[in-house]
Amino acid sequence: MTRKPDDFDPELIVLGGGCAGLSLVARLLDQRPSMPIVVVEPRTEYCEDRTWCGWRLNDHFFQDCAIAEWNDWRILSKGRSPLLRHSSYPYEMISASRFYDKACRVIERSSHATLLMGAQAGLVSEAADHVLVHLADGTILRSRYVIDTRPEPRVLKYPWLWQNFVGYVVALGDSAFGLDDTPTLMDFQDAGPDIARFMYVLPCGSNSFLCEFTNFSQSKDETVLLEQELVAWLNEHAVSGWRLLRRESGSLPMAPPPDATQGRVFPAGTRGGSMRISTGYAFHRIQRWADECASSILATGAPLAPRRSPVLDGMDELFLRVLQQSSVSAGDLFGQLFHRCPTDPLVRFLSGVPRPRDLWSVARSLPWGRFLKAGPSLASAYATKMRESR
Numbered sequence: 001m002t003r004k005p006d007d008f009d010p011e012l013i014v015l016g017g018g019c020a021g022l023s024l025v026a027r028l029l030d031q032r033p034s035m036p037i038v039v040v041e042p043r044t045e046y047c048e049d050r051t052w053c054g055w056r057l058n059d060h061f062f063q064d065c066a067i068a069e070w071n072d073w074r075i076l077s078k079g080r081s082p083l084l085r086h087s088s089y090p091y092e093m094i095s096a097s098r099f100y101d102k103a104c105r106v107i108e109r110s111s112h113a114t115l116l117m118g119a120q121a122g123l124v125s126e127a128a129d130h131v132l133v134h135l136a137d138g139t140i141l142r143s144r145y146v147i148d149t150r151p152e153p154r155v156l157k158y159p160w161l162w163q164n165f166v167g168y169v170v171a172l173g174d175s176a177f178g179l180d181d182t183p184t185l186m187d188f189q190d191a192g193p194d195i196a197r198f199m200y201v202l203p204c205g206s207n208s209f210l211c212e213f214t215n216f217s218q219s220k221d222e223t224v225l226l227e228q229e230l231v232a233w234l235n236e237h238a239v240s241g242w243r244l245l246r247r248e249s250g251s252l253p254m255a256p257p258p259d260a261t262q263g264r265v266f267p268a269g270t271r272g273g274s275m276r277i278s279t280g281y282a283f284h285r286i287q288r289w290a291d292e293c294a295s296s297i298l299a300t301g302a303p304l305a306p307r308r309s310p311v312l313d314g315m316d317e318l319f320l321r322v323l324q325q326s327s328v329s330a331g332d333l334f335g336q337l338f339h340r341c342p343t344d345p346l347v348r349f350l351s352g353v354p355r356p357r358d359l360w361s362v363a364r365s366l367p368w369g370r371f372l373k374a375g376p377s378l379a380s381a382y383a384t385k386m387r388e389s390r
């Protein structure tokens, strides 16, 4: 859908019509259909390019786009018996094409909103009372505020890592080993040269599955190697053959977002730090941010940046340091956490919205010897950060 902006300045320009951009715009227009908004999106059409999964802790605007949900799921790590967990929060799978369709319908219904497809934003320049956005075709847009969700090129330094993955949605033949109606969130494999490697397997109905090979690594985009591992895993498990229906891949930064000075341009989505560092889950955090940001815009006119928790960031940093410094494997660390911690507190923690007591439950479940060893290196990292910020 492409419409040219009307001949007046929109109240808001959103760079990127992906998960964060559309989550916000759909809420705003649902409540105020006449709001002048421009969304800039380079794609010329949307498709089922991914599914978003995660625990639904609260109702959200796109929950009718879910195509499956489970309360039971399992974790597998070598040397431990399979761990089946039941959470009161459903683990839901949101179809990207349903999500895009719903958001586009809300935009189409509104009288003053424009989704500019096939358009690319370049330079964004801020003045005292407005922002200018330069598009690749020479158009210049002007607004009071900009939400920027464009992916950013990043270089990650220790202790931050990349979470690289390749996923196939496959249709299976009659017999398959280890594939059933229960999702496997982590099936740890030998880490090889990486910090961690695991399979992620979700049943998608009609004997089809999303099977994803993931690593945590210092290097980005290792899709060729991951794809070989994925194919080998499928050949071993899908005994009577498999057929590829759809492919997805990505490299997610397991790192805090770069510092952004708060002016009239608000980074959001992955760019704004909505992704949980140690897990890569972002969809449901984006939904919570979109609720808060839409309420703020409707009440005051000004957006809100995604909220960050120094406690969670600190715990994630410590976790990544332990993973890289000690001989303990990711399978052992996650395995111990999933075995020892009660499920709902752990789910709230992994989703980035723990209650104070949940932090205690998680902390009690970790192998403290390993963490104390990483303590001095974390303390020195914070001392360096403090010196740099002065």
Ligand SMILES: Cc1cc2nc3c(=O)[nH]c(=O)nc-3n(C[C@H](O)[C@H](O)[C@H](O)COP(=O)(O)OP(=O)(O)OC[C@H]3O[C@@H](n4cnc5c(N)ncnc54)[C@H](O)[C@@H]3O)c2cc1C
Residues within 6 Å of the ligand: 015, 016, 017, 018, 019, 020, 021, 040, 041, 042, 043, 049, 050, 051, 052, 053, 054, 119, 120, 121, 122, 149, 150, 151, 248, 249, 250, 251, 252, 268, 269, 270, 271, 280, 281, 282, 283, 284, 286
């Ligand atoms: C394949 C895949 C599967 C994932 N699965 C999950 C999952 O199951 N659960 C979960 O919680 N998270 C998942 N994630 C992580 C995260 O939730 C998603 O990446 C999510 O889409 C992030 O939202 P976003 O708005 O930040 O980025 P995006 O949804 O990628 O949106 C960014 C948008 O910016 C646009 N853009 C790029 N350049 C420009 C430009 N110059 N000007 C304007 N716009 C531009 C892009 O076209 C895109 O539409 C997944 C990520 C990937 C890649």
